[in-house]
Amino acid sequence: MTAAPDVLVAGLPESTVDWLGRRLPGAKIAAAHESPAAADALAGSSWSLLVLDAGLPGLPAMDLLRHARTLPTAESVPVIYCARGRPDARESQALVSRLAVDHILLHPIDPEELLRCMAAMLGMTPEKEPAPAADSRTQLSAAVTGLWERFRGTVLGRVDAVEDAAIALLEGRLDEELRRHATREAHKLAGSVGTFGFAEGSRIAREIEGMLEGSAPLGQGEALRLSELAVALRAELERPHAQREVPAPAAAEEDDRPLLLVVDDDAELVERLSMEASGRDLRVESVAGIREARRAVARRRPDVVLLSLSSGEGADDGLAFLEQLADGSPPVPAVVLTEQTTFTDRVEVARRGGRGFLQKPVPPARVVDTLQQVLQRSAAGETKILAVDDDPQILAAIRALLEGRGLRVSTLDDPLQFWETLERTAPDLLMLDVDMPHLSGIELCRVVRNDPRWSGLPILFLTARVDAQTVERVFSAGADDYVSKPFVGPELVTRINNRLDRIHLHRTLAETDPLTGVANRRRSEEVISHFLRLASRQQKPLSVAVIDLDLFKQVNDRHGHAVGDEVLQRMAKLLLRAFRAEDVVARWGGEEFVIGMFGMDKGDGVQRLTQVLARTAEEEFEGAEGARFAVTFSAGIAEFPADGADLASLYRAADAALYQAKAGGRNRVCAAGWGEGEDHATESVDVLLVEDDSALAGLLMHALDTRGYRTHWLQDGQAAVDALLGASPALRARVVLLDVDLPGMDGMGVLRTLDREQVLQRTRVVMLTARSNETETLKTLETGAFDHVAKPFSIPVLLQRIRRALEGEPSA
Amino acid sequence: MAAKRILLVDDEDDIREVAQLSLEMVGGWEVIAANSGQEAIRRAAAERPDAILLDVMMPDMDGPTTFRNLQADPATQGIPVLLLTAKVRTADRERFSELGVAGVLSKPFDPLTLAREIADVLGWDV
Numbered sequence: 033m034t035a036a037p038d039v040l041v042a043g044l045p046e047s048t049v050d051w052l053g054r055r056l057p058g059a060k061i062a063a064a065h066e067s068p069a070a071a072d073a074l075a076g077s078s079w080s081l082l083v084l085d086a087g088l089p090g091l092p093a094m095d096l097l098r099h100a101r102t103l104p105t106a107e108s109v110p111v112i113y114c115a116r117g118r119p120d121a122r123e124s125q126a127l128v129s130r131l132a133v134d135h136i137l138l139h140p141i142d143p144e145e146l147l148r149c150m151a152a153m154l155g156m157t158p159e160k161e162p163a164p165a166a167d168s169r170t171q172l173s174a175a176v177t178g179l180w181e182r183f184r185g186t187v188l189g190r191v192d193a194v195e196d197a198a199i200a201l202l203e204g205r206l207d208e209e210l211r212r213h214a215t216r217e218a219h220k221l222a223g224s225v226g227t228f229g230f231a232e233g234s235r236i237a238r239e240i241e242g243m244l245e246g247s248a249p250l251g252q253g254e255a256l257r258l259s260e261l262a263v264a265l266r267a268e269l270e271r272p273h274a275q276r277e278v279p280a281p282a283a284a285e286e287d288d289r290p291l292l293l294v295v296d297d298d299a300e301l302v303e304r305l306s307m308e309a310s311g312r313d314l315r316v317e318s319v320a321g322i323r324e325a326r327r328a329v330a331r332r333r334p335d336v337v338l339l340s341l342s343s344g345e346g347a348d349d350g351l352a353f354l355e356q357l358a359d360g361s362p363p364v365p366a367v368v369l370t371e372q373t374t375f376t377d378r379v380e381v382a383r384r385g386g387r388g389f390l391q392k393p394v395p396p397a398r399v400v401d402t403l404q405q406v407l408q409r410s411a412a413g414e415t416k417i418l419a420v421d422d423d424p425q426i427l428a429a430i431r432a433l434l435e436g437r438g439l440r441v442s443t444l445d446d447p448l449q450f451w452e453t454l455e456r457t458a459p460d461l462l463m464l465d466v467d468m469p470h471l472s473g474i475e476l477c478r479v480v481r482n483d484p485r486w487s488g489l490p491i492l493f494l495t496a497r498v499d500a501q502t503v504e505r506v507f508s509a510g511a512d513d514y515v516s517k518p519f520v521g522p523e524l525v526t527r528i529n530n531r532l533d534r535i536h537l538h539r540t541l542a543e544t545d546p547l548t549g550v551a552n553r554r555r556s557e558e559v560i561s562h563f564l565r566l567a568s569r570q571q572k573p574l575s576v577a578v579i580d581l582d583l584f585k586q587v588n589d590r591h592g593h594a595v596g597d598e599v600l601q602r603m604a605k606l607l608l609r610a611f612r613a614e615d616v617v618a619r620w621g622g623e624e625f626v627i628g629m630f631g632m633d634k635g636d637g638v639q640r641l642t643q644v645l646a647r648t649a650e651e652e653f654e655g656a657e658g659a660r661f662a663v664t665f666s667a668g669i670a671e672f673p674a675d676g677a678d679l680a681s682l683y684r685a686a687d688a689a690l691y692q693a694k695a696g697g698r699n700r701v702c703a704a705g706w707g708e709g710e711d712h713a714t715e716s717v718d719v720l721l722v723e724d725d726s727a728l729a730g731l732l733m734h735a736l737d738t739r740g741y742r743t744h745w746l747q748d749g750q751a752a753v754d755a756l757l758g759a760s761p762a763l764r765a766r767v768v769l770l771d772v773d774l775p776g777m778d779g780m781g782v783l784r785t786l787d788r789e790q791v792l793q794r795t796r797v798v799m800l801t802a803r804s805n806e807t808e809t810l811k812t813l814e815t816g817a818f819d820h821v822a823k824p825f826s827i828p829v830l831l832q833r834i835r836r837a838l839e840g841e842p843s844a
Numbered sequence: 845m846a847a848k849r850i851l852l853v854d855d856e857d858d859i860r861e862v863a864q865l866s867l868e869m870v871g872g873w874e875v876i877a878a879n880s881g882q883e884a885i886r887r888a889a890a891e892r893p894d895a896i897l898l899d900v901m902m903p904d905m906d907g908p909t910t911f912r913n914l915q916a917d918p919a920t921q922g923i924p925v926l927l928l929t930a931k932v933r934t935a936d937r938e939r940f941s942e943l944g945v946a947g948v949l950s951k952p953f954d955p956l957t958l959a960r961e962i963a964d965v966l967g968w969d970v
Contacts, residue, residue, distance in 0.1 A: 172866060176865065176866075179862055219901065222951075222952070223859070223930025224856065224858060224952055226951075226952025238932070
């Protein structure tokens with residue numbers, strides 16, 4: 033019979049050591065509270081297990097361990113290392129390979145996990161928890177954690193006050209009032225944060241209070257110390273919560289509406305915006321300045337930011353903030369709001385990654401429209417999944433199963449690199465293996481859950497064991513769900529779907545047509561119903577189109593279903609490219625597509641679809657035995673509210689128009705209520721902008737629209753030629769702003785075609801080029817351009833050139 | 845025997861809510877909450893709690909002033925009062941004790957032991 037194993041626990045509180053002793057009565061557990069004592073203990077006898085906390089006072093814990101590995105008594109003792117903060121890959125690697133640490137646990141240490149880990153390494157079974165009182169204690173801890181989450185914002189606001197005082201003191205402008213305010217806030221912090229488990233936070237706040245109290249003058253030395261303390265206090269309070277022994281129960285009123293951060297010091301505007309936004313499914317947080325905005329973003333990542341920029345000293349700071357948002361991972365989309373005359377260089381905004389631009393005064397409803405469009409665009413991005421498992425075969429299986437279903441899968445087989453990978457990939461969902469060497473999924477999950485930035489991330493566990501104890505561990509670490517290994521494909525996909533649905537990601541597997549990747553019927557019905565509500569509230573048009581490929585059965589019969597599927601896939605791609613990201617393109621079955629276009633009347637819709645039809649006819653397909661063929665489609669369009677008040681009646685009206693198009697010989701677009709064979713009117717505009725950079729185009733269109741010009745925007749050179757050419761063109765423009773670099777057909781090609789087809793006799797072209805290049809300028813002017821503006825340009829200059837082009841234009 | 849009723853007075857929402865949870869869950873007591881001295885005086889007179897836990901630093905009417913008001917009213921003068929304070933100086937704490945309160949407790953408190961500390965001072969069972 034072997035003697036009871038000896039365990040040395042270094043650096044953990046006496047209460048924890050006692051508790052471990054009660055739960056592992058078969059082991060002899062000794063405690064060391066400083067590194068000299070630990071070193072002596074390690075040198076004095078050999079141990080079965082060493083539990084070492086990184087916070088052990090004295091020599092740094094890693095140095096102690098290095099020393100221990102040179103002792104004959106401790107060179108091979110198994111080690112559990114309790115790390116502070118988040119060890120990065122290098123540190124973890126050093127612990128595991130150089131110091132032979134067997135298992136890393138992360139602070140705040142979950143005693144149950146520590147116990148389980150120790151028991152497994154000693155080959156023992158822990159005793160059941162004897163204390164019946166533990167239940168109410170655990171419940172209370174969870175409840176206190178819940179309260180902390182609720183009041184965290186208020187408490188951090190108090191730290192703001194202390195920081196403000198520290199900065200004012202550094203800059204020599206700390207007045208009596210600010211000082212008194214900060215003293216009071218520090219006092220409150222000292223008296224409260226300890227209650228939430230931040231004893232060190234209370235201590236720091238107490239020291240701050242002591243410095244600020246009274247009215248003795250404070251020098252530069254104090255100023256530095258105070259700012260250090262303020263930083264330390266914030267860091268302490270932003271650490272994962274120390275008291276959380278069980279995860280906080282999901283708050284019943286969990287609010288998963290998108291979060292809008294408004295950065296504006298105009299209280300009245302903010303108030304009006306908040307009212308508008310909250311009626312339209314946005315949560316609003318507002319701050320008055322850039323500095324507070326940075327703090328707010330660090331606290332909780334907003335889904336979209338509305339940033340008010342003014343000229344003067346704050347402008348650069350605002351632009352830097354904008355850039356920071358765009359560079360974030362993932363980037364936070366931002367819309368910029370400015371005064372008309374004080375901040376003209378909107379190009380600067382677009383270049384810094386601004387996603388939209390509005391000019392004051394602007395009605396709140398309009399602002400919220402823009403924000404929702406931006407949100408929809410960013411939500412349409414791919415769904416990213418990070419899977420962590422030490423078994424590369426499992427990872428390969430996950431990847432094979434999920435990729436190609438609209439999911440992007442990143443995999444990681446080394447849990448030691450977890451933090452870097454998490455930050456880099458910024459996933460929408462995390463999959464973790466329960467048992468991995470050195471660092472378990474449970475530990476990772478607990479710490480992710482404690483990080484405010486990731487606390488909302490759905491987490492799914494993969495586990496080989498589904499016994500009650502494992503399941504309980506998984507859920508108490510904060511997991512959302514688990515799937516047992518070996519997993520069955522459909523089950524895994526369903527579980528992932530459930531999680532993604534829960535956080536309202538717009539693009540889930542359940543909403544996508546598996547063949548073509550466009551929205552499925554259910555999804556499009558939801559979106560169009562949403563559009564209908566918006567349209568009736570905002571009194572805007574909404575069009576629904578039904579598209580049906582012509583003679584598609586023949587394609588299948590002649591060339592086989594594989595070719596038929598390819599036609600459908602390419603058709604879907606074409607439609608996705610042709611419509612704005614805020615439109616919804618869906619496949620409703622067979623060869624039928626349905627498109628919902630918000631803010632477009634059926635005239636706009638006919639025009640857009642006619643262009644798409646022209647592009648479609650140009651696509652070449654390769655069929656059986658190399659035969660080449662092309663396809664066309666017929667389409668019908670109906671408009672809300674003229675042709676129907678709900679989706680069903682709009683669909684019926686559009687379908688009737690589709691029937692007319694088929695009956696009229698196919699390969700055409702018909703609108704509901706328009707007589708058969710009747711030609712649609714040509715749309716006349718003042719300015720047609722042909723520009724593929726949507727950020728720049730957004731700025732220009734806004735500038736033109738607000739000055740009362742009738743405008744139209746196309747992104748593709750070929751589409752511009754199609755729209756402008758012919759006896760009855762879809763578009764007639766007085767001035768065309770034509771970018772040189774364009775998809776479809778480049779600007780020079782468009783210019784030459786317009787010249788050849790004599791469009792230039794009634795339309796003036798202003799070329800937009802990437803840089804001032806004399807040869808290019810001459811060439812465009814020789815080819816018939818009226819004027820030429822080099823990018824980057826300022827909007828006022830361009831507007832002036834447009835006015836010139838519109839003056840004394842050639843007679844139409 | 846009916847559960848003890850304790851009146852909890854603090855102007856800070858976070859602390860008041862933690863204390864309330866702690867007294868209810870660990871102490872098993874019924875808690876009446878007030879967020880100012882004025883409200884505390886009113887509710888103490890109307891509801892006659894078994895004890896009052898009173899924060900020292902509150903705007904308008906601070907803890908000591910509230911206590912003197914409670915003492916001045918025959919309806920409430922017999923109710924034991926404990927002060928709750930973030931002040932650490934001995935002089936401050938002695939000054940509070942001399943007011944005639946039943947006890948002085950420190951902030952920050954541990955929510956797991958607050959009820960026990962109060963019970964110890966008042967000789968209650970937890």
